[in-house]
Amino acid sequence: MFRKILIANRGEIACRVMVTARKLGIKTVAVYSDADADAKHVAMADEAVHIGPPAVAESYLRADRIIAAALATGAEAIHPGYGFLSENPDFVAAVEAAGLVFIGPPASAIRAMGLKDAAKALMVKAGVPVVPGYHGERQDVAFLAAEADRIGYPILIKARAGGGGKGMRLVEKPADFAAALEGAQREGKASFGDPACLIEKYVTQPRHIEIQVFGDAHGNVIHLFERDCSLQRRHQKVIEEAPAPDMPEHVRAAMGRAAVEAARAIGYAGAGTVEFIVDGSGPLREDGFWFMEMNTRLQVEHPVSETITGLDFVELQLRVAAGEPLPVRQEDLAIDGWAFEARVYAEDVPKGFLPATGVLRYLSFPEGAEFGPGRVRIDSGVRQGDTISPWYDPMIAKVVVHGPTRAAALNMLNAALQDCHVAGSVTNLEFLCALSRHEGFARGEVDTGLIARDIDALTAPPDAPDHVLSLAALGGLGLLREPAGQDPWDLLAGWRHWTEARQFVTLEAAGERFELSVATLGMGRYRASRDGRTVALAVEAAGGTAYRITIDGRRFRADLVADGGTVSVFAAGRSFTFALPDSLADAAEAQASGDTVVAPMPGLVRMAAARPGDAVSQGDVLFVLEAMKMEHALKAPRDGIVAEVFAAAGDQVQDGTLLLTLEAAHG
Known part of the structure; x- marks a missing residue:
């Protein structure tokens, strides 16, 4: 086994690899850009090496600097994580040429699956079912438009070197083809340096089901069951689960065999995922799934498969890369319960899920583990006080839950998401909570169009109840700050002996404004008024950001974080963030x-x-x-x-x- 490895990545995946390395007694080396000098993965590593400025082209994509860092620190192997250089065969070759071990598949396997058109041709040869389409070299608009007509609309245009929904366009009628092709080519060029595209028939009610595979250098290849990644928005996965709902055992076996054959066809070793598009218009069947692509790396959603199999996939990667055979056989594996993963992002949902930035002034997750036993697992690459920058993926955390049944696990997911409190950046937490409560999703009626069909309901901002607005008003006015000294009069901020003092504040959320007046009655008692309605409330500090609120004999617990121009309230399983508008x-x-x-x-x-x-x-x-x-x-x-x-x-x-x-x- 290795004594020291370098992790050629950042954020959550770098931290995840370090957890397993520490468990195995392996020292770790982190790499970091200027923007990540104080990042969590840098703090977790045994050593860290600076590799350049924030732009990925000058830091995390600089193979020469990463390899030099590994050699300088005495690392024996490089783990690529996912993204960045993880599926770059030239990087693999350079790592091996430097006398280091690449913790991943051989360069030949990455090359075989790197271009979607060549990969599909290879899969046809291996007997793996493939979606009808055009995967050739010709790229002129007129020819590709004719191919689209031959295949029949709707069709998907995909950048052949793409992944993660980048360079992908759904086209439903011929008039839209040329503009969609131009956009896919431009995005493919920008993201992968390759504008070439392929065209495929679009399955009208598709499910996205992928099979986790593992191979070793001794010829062993196994699958570790399926994940359903159908809950997507713009081809980006949002919530994943394992196993897939309503999966018949004979279909699971057929998909597993196809995935293993795909891996064998390219001499695969290490962790990989074979992704299938599946006809979800009726019961799943053996002739209703088709190869889509293979990801020759560890996937973002690997924790759900780890959870239902009880295996540590990073440990398997390390053992395979060190030359050991896989420690398990196919017949040893069984599915234990159900798991979900939700990706918490800094993104502005009302603005169309635009990525957001900000300083994480407050960050609180449900009690759980980063990896290991427990029904809740939090994988995160950030801490309270960290900055979500514009340079990298805005993921805050992955929330993973495990329960004995799908219904139990889904309830746990909703509860865990409600216990995630983030202030300092807008997030998609409310959206994820809405998804976890979606009735169709709860019934297992999952396909890739679910979010698009119900997007208005899923993104509707929650109505703020009176006690939330009242608490936010108190926070916005600074009435709940800790007293500066021991003088008991400090507790009566805003109070006047001779008259009822009133202060006014404006709160804003999702384009709606709330005008409130607040009267301080003394000793934690207030009267808040809005639109002719008045709420009398008593507020008692409960430690840290927590408060107990009493209104008409009913008691509520809430957390409040006020900082700068915003106030965040976390109450009754919901998150509310209000801006304090600047009138000028x-x-x-x-x-x-x-x-x-x-x-x-x-x-x-x-x-x-x-x-x-x-x-x-x-x-x-x-x-x-x-x-x-x-x-x-x-x-x-x-x-x-x-x-x-x-x-x-x-x-x-x-x-x-x-x-x-x-x-x-x-x-």
Whole structure:
């Protein structure tokens, strides 16, 4: 076994690998960019080496610097995690040429599965079922449009070197084909350096089911059952589960055999995932699944499979890479219970799930383990006080639960998500909670279109009850701050002996404003009024951020975090974050309304289409902004003439950056 390994990654996956390495007595080396100097994975490692500035092209994608760091620190092997260089065969070759071990599959296997078109041809040869489509070299628009007509709409355009939903477009009618192809090619070029695309028939009620496989250098290949990853938004997985709902045993066996044959066909060793598209329009059947792609690395969602098999996949990776045979045989494996994983992201759901940034001023997870026994597991690469930067994936944590049945595990997932409290950045926690309560999902009616069909209900902001608004108002006014000294009069902030003092505060959430007045009655008693309704409440500190609130004889427990311009309240299993608006800034924004294009999130300007003096129409695409390797079109807010342009293709911009102004409207 290795004595020291370097982890060529960051964040949650780097921390995850370190947990297992520590368990096995293996020393770890972290690498970090300028943006990650104080990151959790750096603090967890035994050693850490700086490899460059924040941009991934100058740090986490610099194979030469990573290999040099491994050699300088005496590491014997490199674990790639997922993303970055994990599926780069040239990196594997360079690692091995330096006399180091790559903890993953051989470069030949990665090359075989790296291009979707070649991989599908290989799978056809191996007898693995493949979705009908065009996987050839020709890329001219007219030819590909004709192929799409031959296959029959709807079709999927996919960047052949893609993954994670990047460079993928669903096209439902011929008129949309050319624009969708152009966008997929551009995104494929930006994300993977390869604009070539393939075309496939789109299964109208698909499920995304993948099989976890493991191989070793002794010719052994096994599968570790399936994961259902059908709960997706824009081809990005949101909640995964293992096993798959309503999976007949004979179909499970058939999919497992197909996945093992796919791995054998390329001489696979290490952890991998064979992904299938499955017809979910009726009961699952042996002739209703087709090979989609193979991920030649550890997957983000691997914890659900670890949980139902009781195996540590990182440990298996390390043992296989060290030359050991797999310690288990197929007949040794069995499914234990049910597991779910939900990915908690810093993202602005009301703004269309745009990635967000911010300092995590408050972070509290349900009691659990990072890896190991327990019904709740939290895998996270951040801590309270860390910054979610625009440079990397905005994942905050993965919440994993395990229960004896699907219903029990789903209830546990909802409870665990309710106990995740994050302040300092907007998150998708409310959205995840809504998904975990979705009646169709609870019945196992899962397909990749579920979220899109019910997106309005799933993203509707929760109504804030009076006690939440009242507590937020007290926090916004600073009435619940700890007293500065021992003087008992400090406890009566806002109180007046001769009259009832009233203070006013405005709270804002999801575009709605709440105007409240608060009277301090003394000794933790307040009266809050809004829209003619008055609430008398008593508030008692319960330690830290916790408070006990009493209204009309009913007692509630809540957590409150007030900092800067926001107030967050966590109560009754819900999260509420309110902004404290700046009236001067509001006035300036109102004055500029309709005359500007502003970056809605941090990102890279991929395309700037307008120049000063150009006439534009409402809805014209003026900029394409890339954030987390996904493209977002920014459009003209009205008809008009471009006055000034403040950003060009290649610029890195922050949330709120002014990109363009229109000449003042006349009339």
